[in-house]
Amino acid sequence: MMDLELKDKVALVTGASTGIGLSICKELAQSGVHLIMVARTQPRLEQAAHEIGEQYQVKTLPIAGDVANAEFPAQAVKQALVHFPSIDLLVNNAGRAHSGTLLTTSDEDWDSMTAIKFSAMRRFCREIVPLMEKNQWGRIVNISSVGGIYANPPLTVSHALSAAINNLTRSLALDVASMGILVNAIGVGAVATDNWANNMLPKVRANRAELHDKTDEEIMTILGKEKTPVGHFGRPEDIAAIAAFLLSNRNQFVTGHTIEASGGADRFI
Ligand SMILES: NC(=O)c1ccc[n+]([C@@H]2O[C@H](COP(=O)([O-])OP(=O)(O)OC[C@H]3O[C@@H](n4cnc5c(N)ncnc54)[C@H](OP(=O)(O)O)[C@@H]3O)[C@@H](O)[C@H]2O)c1
Structure with a gap:
């Protein structure tokens, strides 16, 4: 196993209770990273945090909440800093797919998807980058979809937001590169999750x-x-392996990039 050089670093992972987020948590925990795990459904989140803590002997802090709530990212970070000195790694992963074209997606669904996938990411970055700046070291991975590169009309809102995430990733990466903070996105293809x-x-x-x-x-x-x-078909571990490298101290030179992680496919439906 590659040494990620992350022992005793602290990561905040959104959407951490299942699927890709849970797999990223396990991959990081194997390298001795302590975890702040965020998702809405408390029992499932607490169970996941407990199991990872036991299995990998790292500290895990479950924080239940909805990332779409504008106040939540600041509250979650405040709560995390009661337990941990800082936050070194951020994985913005919470979200889901939404089916619909531009003509069939309601304003309500468009706004709700924007809040979950894009606004939450922006707010978590805004809260956590200053902590990383103090340490002159940080890594951020934003999870988007391969559809952010190859748009597919049946998933218009998911893909438009993914393109926005990829663009925000590059913009932030250039802004913080001189602070020792590397920011990348993973454009995920079809992965077997709930x-x-x-x-x-x-x-x-x-x-x-x-x-x-x-x-x-x-x-x-x-x-x-x-x-x-x-x-x-994609497996959550396929994505976690890429995230682990991007988040690691072994990554010293990749920033602002969107890794296309789809087994070479540009669409699945
Ligand atoms: N799987 C794919 O094929 C695929 C393809 C492209 C992109 N992606 C992206 O990859 C990310 C992870 O997806 P996944 O497939 O691993 O999904 P998943 O298995 O359904 O897991 C989603 C995680 O996010 C949490 N979550 C969802 N909405 C949330 C909210 N509003 N606030 C806080 N936590 C929330 C869920 O827990 P709770 O429900 O308890 O909150 C769960 O922990 C998503 O952003 C998704 O859009 C996935």
């Missing part, structure tokens, strides 16, 4: 009669082979 099962699989089943009676796993295997040049 989010994909709940928000995307129903659409795939509805559009393809031959898949109606297949299990979720069978459909993901079929789509992985059909749509992905590498031949398999």
Whole structure:
């Protein structure tokens, strides 16, 4: 295993209780990183934090809340600083996919998606960058979608926000590069998580009669082979491995970049 040179650093990860965020937490914990874990559903979050703390012998602090609430990022950081001296790593991951074109997405859904994916990221960065600046060291990873690069109309709002995230990532990266802070995005392709099962699989089943009676796993295997040049659907660990490098002290020279992590695919539905 590559030494990430992160022992006893502190990370705040949003959307940490399951899927990609949970996998990133485990990858960091393996390298001795202490974790502030954020998600809405308290029991699931507390369980995940407890299990990671036990398994990897790191400190874990679950903070339950909705990142879409404008006051929450500042409150969460304040609470975290009661327990930890600073925050060295930030992973803005909370979110979900939303199906709809520009014509079929309501204002309410557009605003809610913007609050969860984009505004929360902006606010967490604004709270945490000054802490990193004091230490002249920090790493930030923002999770977007590969659709931020290759737009696909059935997922218009998710993809437009991903493009905004990628652009914000570069802008912030250039702004803070001289402070020892590196900021990157990962443009994620289709990854087998609850989010994909709940928000995307129903659409795939509805559009393809031959898949109606297949299990979720069978459909993901079929789509992985059909749509992905590498031949398999994404796994949360595939994304966590990339995040770990970008967040590590081994990364000294990659900043402002969006890594396309989709097995070579540009769309899945
Ligand atoms: N899976 C994919 O194929 C894929 C593709 C492209 C991009 N992405 C992006 O990757 C990120 C992670 O997705 P995932 O697939 O790993 O999803 P997931 O398995 O559904 O996990 C989402 C995590 O975010 C938390 N969360 C959701 N909304 C939140 C909110 N408003 N406030 C605080 N926490 C919230 C969830 O917990 P609670 O529900 O308890 O809050 C959970 O911990 C998302 O931003 C998603 O858009 C995923």
